[in-house]
Amino acid sequence: MLYDWDEKPELNITPLVDVMLVLLAILMVIAPNIVYEENIKLPQGSVSKQLSKISPVHIVIDKNSNVKLNGNQELMNAFMDNFSSYAQDLDKKATVLISADRSLDYGIVMSVLAAVKQAGFIEVSLATNG
Numbered sequence: 001m002l003y004d005w006d007e008k009p010e011l012n013i014t015p016l017v018d019v020m021l022v023l024l025a026i027l028m029v030i031a032p033n034i035v036y037e038e039n040i041k042l043p044q045g046s047v048s049k050q051l052s053k054i055s056p057v058h059i060v061i062d063k064n065s066n067v068k069l070n071g072n073q074e075l076m077n078a079f080m081d082n083f084s085s086y087a088q089d090l091d092k093k094a095t096v097l098i099s100a101d102r103s104l105d106y107g108i109v110m111s112v113l114a115a116v117k118q119a120g121f122i123e124v125s126l127a128t129n130g
Contacts (some may be wrong), residue, residue, distance in 0.1 A: 009012040059116070063101040063110055076108070080115045087119035098125040 052120040067074040074082055096116050100109045109126075116124050 018044065035085050054094045056097050057090065057095065057121075059098045059112060061098070061100040061104060061108065061112060063103050065104065067112065079112065080118070083115045084119050087121070092120045094121065095123040096121045096127060097125050097127045 005051065058068075058070055062068075067076050067079050069083065096117070098109070098112060100112075110120050111116075113124065113126075
């Protein structure tokens with residue numbers, strides 16, 4: 001039995017195409033009916049918690065070293081102690097705005113700033129005229 005090396009075999013792919021078309025038709029008919037359901041437990045949100053805006057604390061120091069805390073007059077000498085006790089009722093996340101006169105001594109403003117920081121406030125801003 002001699003083999004002819006010049007002979008080229010022909011592949012018959014017709015049965016393969018027929019089988020693939022039948023499988024494709026089956027898949028197209030069945031696919032819309034396939035329902036896959038995965039039960040997922042979602043975390044419960046807090047519906048009752050409302051976001052509220054925290055009102056800022058305003059500290060104003062005029063040119064005569066008079067301190068006003070949210071409009072109430074305070075003594076400069078006792079401001080450190082008074083602000084510590086006043087801040088106990090406030091939210092420490094509130095913004096503290098310090099407005100001071102330009103002619104004031106730098107040390108006075110820094111002592112007020114130190115009292116605010118010592119009370120535990122994180123957001124402290126020095127207000128300007130614009």
